[in-house]
Amino acid sequence: MKQIFLDTFYLQALADPQDNAHQSAVMITAKLGTFRGVTSEMVLTELLNALCSRGQFLRQSAIRLTRDLRNDSNTLIIPQTSEQFAQAFDFYQRRLDKGYSLTDCASMAIMKQLEILEILSFDRHFQQARRISSFIERIRLIIEHLVLFVVPQETLHNPKTL
Secondary structure (H helix, E strand, O other): OOEEEEOHHHHHHHHOOOOOOHHHHHHHHHHHOOOEEEEEHHHHHHHHHHHOOOOHHHHHHHHHHHHHHHHOOOEEEEOOOHHHHHHHHHHHHHOOOOOOOHHHHHHHHHHHHHOOOEEEEOOHHHHHHHHHHOOOOEEEEEEOOEEEEEOOHHHHOOHHHO
16 A cells, blocks of 8 residues: 655644645545555644644644544554654754755654655745655645655665755
């Protein structure tokens, strides 16, 4: 089964009906059919933090989405470990010229470790990684601002390209 990494921006668009990308997120989810979603506790923490102060409805929506993902047998949630944090922090420190968040760094490391070639996101940092380091060779625009990024296999095995 195809694995696709689920980024915070995608999940936030799913959780917030007022988000500009909400309809796109819903449509792309339906269009993709069956796939194994992969995300991390860091991404879920970022999602919950982003929606925690935007009212009770969005807070409950983020809780519901997080609970649904945790109970979904087609979703793999990578736990945050000290080792994962250290790897992400090391990458974060080495890329001072980028605006990558620590969560972005952890997500890129997870994708590399699990050889995941696609990510649902409209985070500009994943596009930046493509332009600057060939981290992502092809980008397939699915719907407006929401994109499915495709990472070439050889890039995952060459840490210098990140």
